Amino acid sequence: MPIGGNLDVAKEILRGVAQAQDEINRSGGINGKLLQVAIANDDNDPNLAQQVASQFVKDSRILAVVGHNASNASIAAAPTYQQGELVMISPTSFAQNLSGIGSYVFRTVPNIGSQAEQLAAYTLKTARKTNIAICADSKSIDNQSFRDELVKNITAGGGKINPTNCDLSAANFNSTVMMSQLISSGADSLVLAPYIGRINKALELAAANQGKLTLFASPTLYTFQTLKEGKGDINGMVITVPWHPTAIPNNPFSQNAAKLWGGTVNWRTATAYDATTAITKGLQQSNNREELQKVLHSPSFSVNGATGQIAFQPSGDIKGKAILVKVQPKSNSATGYDFAPL
Template sequence: MANSKATKKSSPPPPIVFILLFLGLGFGGYWWSQKASNPSNSSVSPNSQVSSLQNIQNILNVISIGDKILISDKLTPDKQAGVESMAQGNWNEAITKFQASLQQNPNDPEALIYLNNAKIGNNNALKIAVSIPIGSNLDVAQEILRGVAQAQDEINRSGGINGIPIKVAIADDRNDPNLAAQIAAEFAKDNKILAVVGHNASNVSLAAAPIYQQNNLVAISPTSNAVNLSGIGSYIFRTIPNLRNEALVLAQYATKTKNFATIAICNDSTSVSSQSLKAEFTDRVVSNGGRIANTPCDFAAIDFSPDLIIPKFIAEGADGLLLLPNIDKINAATDMARANQGKLSLIGSSTMNTHKTLQLGQKDVNGMVINSIWHPDIDSANPFAKNAQKLWSGIVNWRTATSYDAMQAIIAGLKQNPTRSGLQQVISQQGFSVNGATGIVKFLPSGDRADTNMLLKIQPSKSSTGYDFTPMQ
C-alpha cells in the first residue's frame, strides 16, 4: 500500500494558477524593460519625491505678495501683523497695519508694495514680479525695490492700467544664479505674471534669461550691464546701457582728461560684468594710446592683499587705478582704496555707486570718479527725484531710477496689450518710448537701453556719511 501511494500520479494544478503565473511573468518583464530603458526611473524614491517637494517649498518661501516677510531689517510689529493679516485674507486689517508701519518707517519699499497689494485683495489685477538680492545685498535690493514700489503706487493711485491695478510679487534671489533660475521657473509657471523686473547681477540675469525667453515672459533688468546679455533673447531687456558705453566714458576720462600714463585695474573674476568691463576698458585705453599695468589684481582671489598689490602697481609706473568689484565685494574695493592712501587716482564702475562705498570708504574714496547713468541733480524738470525724496524721506540713487524706468516701460506696454506676448511686441517696436526717471526709455533691437553714461565724483558733503556723489561739470 505504501508503494502504491508513492507511485500515484498527482493531479494537475487548477487553470487559475497558470493564469496568475503568466500575468506575473508578463508584468515583471514589462517592469524590468521599463527600468532598463529609463534608468532615471529606478532612482525615484519616496525620499527624492520629498526632496523635490521641499525644494518647491523652499522656492515659494522666497517669493511673497505680502503673506510673508522677506526684509526683516527694521521690522515693525505693525508690518508683522499686516503680513499675518494678509496670509489670512483679512485685507482691511492688513491695510491698517501696513499704513501704521509706513508711518514709523516710510523708507520701507516692501511695506508699500504689500499695502498696495492688500488694497487689491482678491480683485482682478495685472501681476508683475521683481527679483532682488535681499539675502546678499540688502541696500541694493531695497534701492531696486523702491523704484518698483514707487511706480506701482503711482499707477494704482491714478486708477491702474485701463482701470486694473498692478499687483507686485517680490522674490529674493540672493544674487545666486541657481536660485534665480528656479525663481524664474516659478514666475514662468504663474500665468498671471505678465513681466519681471530683474535681476541685479549680470551672472544672475544670464542664468534666468533662457527660462524667460522659453516661456515668452518679458524680463527687464535695471542693473545688469554685461555685454553678453545683448541679443540673448527677444523677451530680455534692460534699462541700463550696455557696459561698452561705460567703458568708453571711463577710458575717455582716463586717457584724454587725466592723461594717465599707466592704468592699473582690479577686477572680480567671479563677475561677468567686471570681466567684461575690464576687457572693454582695456581695448579702449590701448586704442587711445594708453597702457594697462600687468600686475594682476582680483577681488575674488583667496590671497587678495591690497597692501601687497598697491606697491607693485606703483613700481610699474601706474598713476591711475580702476576698481571693478562685484556688487557683493564693495568692502574689498574700499580696502583697496584704503591701502592706496591717495597714491593713485581712483576711478570706478557704476557698481561703486552705493551708500556702502561712502560709508566704508570715507576719506579714502574722496575724489574718486565713477560712472553712472543718472543723478538726481541732473534734470530738475523731471519730477521723479522730488517725488522719490518725498515718498522715501531721502535721496534715491540710479538703481531706484532704472527700476522705476523698467516699470514705466512695462506699464506703457501693458496699456496697449495686457498679455505676455503682446507686451513684448509693443516694447520691441522701433517707435516705442516712454518718459522715465532717467529720461526717454527706448530699446535697441538687442534689448539694450539706448542711452549714454555720465561721470560722478565723490566729494565731502553734509550727508550721513560725510561724503556724496556729485555730477562732474
Template sequence: MSPKNETAVLAASLLITLGLLGAGAWWMTHRTPGSGISTLLNPKAGESPDAKLDSQQPIISFGEQTLSPGAPSPRKENGMKALAQESYDQAIGSFTAALKEQRNDPETLIFLNNARVGQRKSYAIAVVAPVNTDLNGALEIFRGVAQAQTEINRAGGINGTLLRVAIANDDNNPELAKRVAAALAENNQILGVVGHFASDASLAAGSVYEAEELVAISPVSTSVKLSGFSNYVFRTVPSDYVAARALADYMLSKLQQKNAAVFFNSQSNYSKSLKSEFVSSVLTRGGQVTAEFDLAEANFSAAKSIEQAVKQNAEVLMLAATTDSLDRALQVVQLNRKRLDVLGGDDVYTPKTLEIGGDAAAEMVLAVPWHINTDPTSPFPQESQKLWGGDVNWRTALAYDATQALFAALRQSPTRAGIQQALSSADFSTTGASGTIRFLPSGDRNASVQLVKIAPGSRSGTGYDFVPVPSQ
C-alpha cells in the same frame, strides 16, 4: 608700505566696519533711503545661500508673506494675514499703520497697493531682487517698483485696470534665479518681470524667460553678454561698454593719464565684462593697462597690489569691484591714499564707499547710469523724496524706469506676447525717471552714463557725497 603699516590700516578698517555694524539700529531709523543703509531687518547670521539652495523653493508673494529676513512688525504681520484672507479693508488699515512706523519700507507699500487693488481687475508683474544676500540693494530696487506702482494706480491704471506687483528673491544665485524664473513663468498672472540684479542671475534666468516667452527688464545687470542675449531680456541700465568708454575717456582726456591698473572679481560676469571693456577702450585710444589684479584671489593683498601697480608705472587704479568684493577694493583705496587717481564702476557707488573710504576716496570718479542732481527739472526726485523721506539712487530710478516700460507695453497690449512685441518695436518710447526709455534691437537701453566723483558734502550724512562731474 611695510607689513606692519598694512596691518595697522586694515585693523583700523575692521574697527570702523564693526562700529558701523554696531550702530545699525541707529542707522535703521535715522538715515534716508538714499543712504542705502535703511536696512529694515538684518539677514540671518552664518547662513550660506548655497547651503540651503537644494531645499529652497521660490516664494512669490503679492503680500501674503514677507521676503525680508527676520520677523515683520505686528502691524505688517496683521496686514499680511488679512490680505491672505482677502480681508482687504483690514489689510489696508494694517499696512497703512505699518508704513507710518517705517515709511521707507517698499515691500509694505507694494503690499498696501495690492490690498487696495483687492478683487478688482488688474494686471500683474513681478520684481526679483537678492533679498538675503544684498538687502539694501533689494530695497533700492523695490522702492523704484513701489513708486511706479503707486503713481500708476493713483492715475487709474489702464482704463481702470490697476497694477499688482509680486515680489521674489533670487539671492543673486544663478541656480535659484532659474527656479524663480520658472515659477514666475508658470504663474499665468505674471505678465512681465523687473529683474534680475546681478548679471550672472540675469543670464541664468534669461534662458528660462526665452523658453517660456516671458519678458524681463533688468534695472541693474550691465554685462555685455546680455546684449542680444534674448528677445525677451531687456534692461534700463546701459551696458558696461558705455560705462567703460566713459571711464577710459575721462582717464585719457581729463586726467591726461595713459597707464592703468585694473582690479576685478574673476567670479563675477559683470566685473569681468567691465574690466574687459575698459581694457579694450583704453588700448584703442593709445593707453595701456599695465597690471590686472583679481580681488577674488584667496591671497589677495591690497598693499602688494598697489606696490606692484606703481612699479609697473600705473597712474590710475580702476576698480571693477562687485558688492561681495567691495571690502577688498576699499582696502586698495585706503592704502593708496590718493597717490594714484582712482576710477570705478557702478557697484562701487554705495554709502559704504563714502563711509569707509572717507578722505582717501575723495576725487574718485565712478560711472553710473543716473544721479539725482543730473536733471533738476525731473519730477522723479521730488516725488521719491515725498514718498521715502530721503534721496534715492540710480538703482531705484532704473527700477522705476523698468516698471514704467512694462506698464507702457501693457497699455499697448496686455499679454506676454504683446509686451515683447511692444518693447521690441522701433517706435516704442516712454518717459522714466532718467528720461526717455527706448530699447535697441539688442535689448539694451539707448542711453549714456553719468560720471560722478566723491567730494566733501553733507547730503549723505557721511561727510562726503557723490556729485556729478560736469560734462567735458
C-alpha cells in the same frame, strides 16, 4: 532681488519699482486694474535665479519681471524666461553678453560700452594718467565686460594698461601686497571694478592705497556702502554711472523720489523705475505676455522715464549716455561724503 546677499542694493531697486507702482495706481492703474508686485529673493545666485524664473514662468498671474540684479543671475535666468515667453527687464545687469540673448529679455541700464568710453576719455585727457591699473573681479560677468570695454578704449586712446594682474575675487587677495605691487610697477592710477557682493574688497584696496594712486570705478561702486565704509579713502574717486539726480533738469522723478524716500536716490532706483514704467505702459496696450513682448519691441513704443525716453532696440537694450560723478565731502550727508556730478 538680492535681499539676502545685498540688502542695500535690493532696497535701491525696490524703491524704483514701488515709486512707479504708486504713481500708476494713484492714476487709476493699468486699464482700471491696480498693479500688483510680487517680490522674490535670488541672492544674486545663478542657481537660485533659475529657480525663481521657473516659478514665475509657471505662475500665470505674473505678466513680467523686473530683474535680475547682477548679470551672473540675469544670464542664468534669461533662457528660462525666453523659453517660457515671459518678459524680463533687468534694470542693473550691464554685461555685454546679455545683449540680444533673447527676444523676451530687455534692460533699462545702458550698454556698458558707453560708460567705459566716457571714463577712459576722462582718465586719459582730463586726469592725464598714463599707466592705468585695473582691479576687477574675475567672477563678475558685469565687471569683466566693463574691464574689457575700458581696456579697449584706453588702448585706442593711446593709454597704457598696467600689466599687474589684480583679481578682487582671488582667494589669496591681499590689499596691502597688491598696492605695493601696483606702485612698484609704475601705476599712476587705479580702476576698481568689484562684484556687487564684494564691494568690501575694493574698499580695502582703496584704504591700502592711502591716496597714492588716483582712483576710478565702475558703476557698481555707486552705493551707500561705498560712502559709508570708504569715506576719506575714496575721496576724489571718479565713477562712471548711467544716471544722477541732476542729470535731467526739471525731471519730476528726482523730486518725487526725494519726497517719497526722504532723500536722494541712485541710478539703480532710476533704472528700476524705468523698467516698471515700461512694463506698465506696455500692459496698457496688451492683454498677455506675448502681446507685451511685441509692444515693447515695437519701433513706435516709447515712454518717458527717470533716465529720459525709454525705447528698446532690437537687442533689448536702450540707448543712454554715461555720467561721471566724483566722491566729495558733504557736511549734511549721513556719511560725510556724496557723489557729485563732474
